Amino acid sequence: MEASRRRVSPLPLLIIIGCCACWGCSAQIPIPARTDGFVYGDGKPPAWGETVVVEAFLDPVCPDSRDAWPALKKAVEHYSSSVSLVVHLFPLPYHSYAFIACQSIHTVNKLNPSFVYPLLEKFFMYQEGYYNQPTYTKSRATVVDEIIKNLVVPVIGETNLEAYKAGFNDSQSYQAARISFKNGCARGVTGTPYFFVNGIPINDSGSPLEYNYWMSILGPLVGKM
16 A cells, blocks of 8 residues: 555656657757858859759768869859859768868858868868868867968968957857757768759769769759759
């Protein structure tokens, strides 16, 4: 009898768990002041409904993102004003310095949007120096200093260095990099490179796509415009 009187009903606990689960599911992803992503070319927002819009989720220190970039860039440039390209940064958590790379790109965008793609291509060119293994014994501060000296300064110039450092340490660039990652997660991005064309995911995302493959996708769409 005594034991039965002391038994606690599980109902309150189940209610609490249910409420927490509902709250977690309905939590709002932060909404940025501007649409996430960097427009390739003239930097103008894509003319939705007037051009074919390609969205690419790339990690600056991902080998597959690096290998996917030349063919995608060439295909987009081939169609010029008929195709718009927006690159979203998606730092993979198992690439130790991917987030730092993305934060760096968001920082230079604040200085001058024309710095974005040159810096992204710098990361692609020299990314092997910032893989997990080469940076294993280095401190975060050391790696950040190397990135600034070897990749950022050649793009932005010494005169912009102090402004870059201030921007990098500003919470805005940190938040922007976080929002880019959350944006990808919300859209079901699971790796890089990951592609959408006119909002529809490409089945072969996750590996580099050849130039001819891109032409086979974009050509018929441009022809229907």
